[in-house]
Amino acid sequence: MEILIKASQFILSLSLLIVLHELGHFIPAKLFKTRVEKFYLFFDYKFSLFKKKIGETVYGIGWIPLGGYVKISGMIDESMDTEQMALPPKPWEFRSKPAWQRLIIMLGGVFVNFVLGVFIYICLMWAYGERYLPNENVKDGIWVENELAENLGLQTGDKILTVDGQKVKKFNGLSLEFINGNKYEIERNGQVLEQQIPEDFISQLMDRGKDAGAFLYPRLPFVISNVSENSPNINADLKKRDIVTAINGKVIKYFDEAQTELNKNKNKDITITIKRGNETKEIPVKVTEEGKLGVALGQLPYTDLEKLGYYELADIEYSFTEAIPAGLKKSWKTLTDYMKQLKKIFNPSTGAYKGLGGFISIGSIFPAEWSAQSFWEITAFLSIMLGFMNLLPIPALDGGHVVFTLWEMITGKKPGDKFLEYAQVVGFVLLIALLLFANGNDIFRLFK
Incomplete structure (x- = not known):
């Protein structure tokens, strides 16, 4: 169907x-x-x-x-x-x-x-207007959890400022900006650094496969999706959409912070604090020798993250007269982005030809x-x-x-x-x- x-x-x-x-x-x-x-x-x-x-x-x-x-x-x-x-x-x-x-x-x-x-x-x-996560609202930077982002020279907490000298407006447009771009600027620990985007970046992106997900994420909370059957915490009181907010009393906001604490407590019994709806609970759990809890990581939609106070979304409504310049601007960006991609397709060293698709794509x-x-x-x-x-x-x-x-x-x-x-x-x-x-x-x- x-x-x-x-x-x-x-x-x-x-x-x-x-x-x-x-x-x-x-x-x-x-x-x-x-x-x-x-x-x-x-x-x-x-x-x-x-x-x-x-x-x-x-x-x-x-x-x-x-x-x-x-x-x-x-x-x-x-x-x-x-x-x-x-x-x-x-x-x-x-x-x-x-x-x-x-x-x-x-x-x-x-x-x-x-x-x-x-x-x-x-x-x-x-x-419909526009609803998106402004890049400037990702105040604590990005979450780097894959080899491709690491190869680009990115680290968790980096704030991406520009691509090819142009300020990035929408966070969900970052992937396309990197595909079309040649260099980018980040803020790391108060310093502004310029990095080159590898010429074969598109080839690396295509080699990950279509199910690999995005290569860039904002920093996200530790949301539990489910507990695996072989988890040491299979009988713990953990449920889907629980959010881990503290480990052994230390406040945790993002998953990468939680992972750092779990790595310090490998093979130990600890207590985690979770937020379940309006309720907060402390639950004893076991950390594996790999620094895991044996749970799958879940992801909340941006609208839920906004309600929880993680990110503030931009919600713009247009009158018909206001929609005309906004529509023209969107059309021009669509055209110029496509032209940039086509240019890279004709350059074999970029590997962009791998992404060329037909009717199925x-x-x-x-x-x-x-x-x-x-x-x-x-x-x-x-x-x-x-x-x-x-x-x-x-x-x-x-x-x-x-x-x-x-x-x-x-x-x-x-x-x-x-x-x-x-x-x-x-x-x-x-x-x-x-x-x-x-x-x-x-x-x-x-x-x-």
Whole structure:
């Protein structure tokens, strides 16, 4: 059922984005009296799931869910209709239109993607506002409990100040900042230190596996999730969501402080103080030779940590007029972050190519339960990503056509039809190779 819910959201989001993108080409084509022969959601190689001709255009749904297209008369595109291109140009064909009209038609899909992404983000800011843990409110620093964070040179208690000279606003955005960044500043024991982010950091992050969890956490309380069956404290009065607040009378605020005290009392009987709801209890327990209590560590949501006085969250509401600049800012950050990641993907030494994913990766980012907020947040991100990808100067993409049209407008020389055909084939081969690599990564990770 979980897979079905994720897949349904992915197909719905993808279908919406494809239809609107192609509509961005369709509308200016019609305005400039250019014939549109087909308008398709998904590809229809050999046959269609549905098709209906209205006027001069066939509207349909293909069976290969890899995208969609509009077939515009007199244009070298994925249909590779060389027979039509061998005939003399007709007034209604794309190739007969002025270069500026062709440029607008080709940019229409990208324009719609960017406008849609911005519009969704504005609406999300207006409807839900923002709720997050400000990085500046993590006053006692971070908790370092994994090798990756240690390899970065981080220590428990460090306060992360900037990444690439930019102040970090949201704590839950730190992972992305480190992925995109090259250096960072921390405050440690009153001193400000600058550290380099290893070039292969993304590779190390990917090698941890998708179930490894975040590599950075704020310092957290010692919350008990459950007591293991072989624990020496199996019969102790310990329950789920108990919070350890003291060990042998010494006040404990964070788990790392508790672990330090437990290491001092290996193989000893001690007394811990726990907070259970509004009740406080002292419970005798046994510490193992490894400095453990034999319990699983639990984690409370930030809202509960705020109620307990650990962290203060930012809760921002926007009027519609206030949501406009907030949505624009969110859109710009989404775009620039994606550009930074793409740059690292093309640098083999970063190992970022390991994170390149296809349909499984994209589908997996949707939640297992329906959430309108999550659905539209992901759709906005995908819309901006799709707009940028289509602007890349690859012949089979809109960006390739834009480059050739701009060349014609600047030089006054139009590329020949044969050149455009060959360029389309090369671009298509590149896209297929990228598609196979990305989805191959997905399959490899599944088996791994």
